[in-house]
């Protein structure tokens with residue numbers, strides 16, 4: 630592990646605090662990017678219980694910035710680590726699922742192709758429990774814009790479509806005693822700079838001046854159907 634990777638891994642681990650017991654053993658080339666910790670809470674502000682997540686349902690929270698959405702999924706089965714590569718040819722080891730069954734995963738909901746993302750008005754991207762229209766298997770994250778498909782059980786690896794890299798992973802720590810989840814870092818190809826550039830005007834109208842504020846402390850988790858009025862199923 631080179632010095633930079635080592636320091637980044639240490640920074641992520643140090644930021645994890647009390648939940649460090651579930652911090653994974655990183656491969657030599659992993660480069661998690663640490664952000665402020667955010668406890669996942671329900672819409673009343675109570676800590677979300679990992680075991681209360683409905684299997685294979687779409688949940689949305691925002692991390693690492695106020696305007697950057699993330700899909701939270703309990704895939705209903707144990708999910709193993711996977712070796713992945715960004716479009717810049719940086720390899721990384723996605724650590725797999727967390728929670729009692731290692732079935733819970735989180736990925737940036739910003740499509741790695743043209744940055745389509747779920748808003749309160751409409752969502753063209755979501756997890757599909759059953760085969761999507763142009764799907765190759767069940768249980769994919771499908772973007773209706775140009776039909777990029779990602780496998781959340783393999784770190785959101787691209788299975789088809791024009792996207793050139795996996796969705797950026799959001800790393801979660803599971804506190805087994807409290808059964809809570811804390812977001813603490815990203816891993817993979819971040820597209821946040823491109824996202825804020827592309828949607829600067831829209832985000833200033835929709836979210837306001839706090840759009841690029843870092844999420845810290847907690848982040849509210851909502852089912853996609855409650856977060857978004859019109860989740861498109863293409």
Ligand code: FES
Nearest residue numbers: 740742743772775
């Ligand atoms: S924006 Fe998602 S496939 Fe093009």
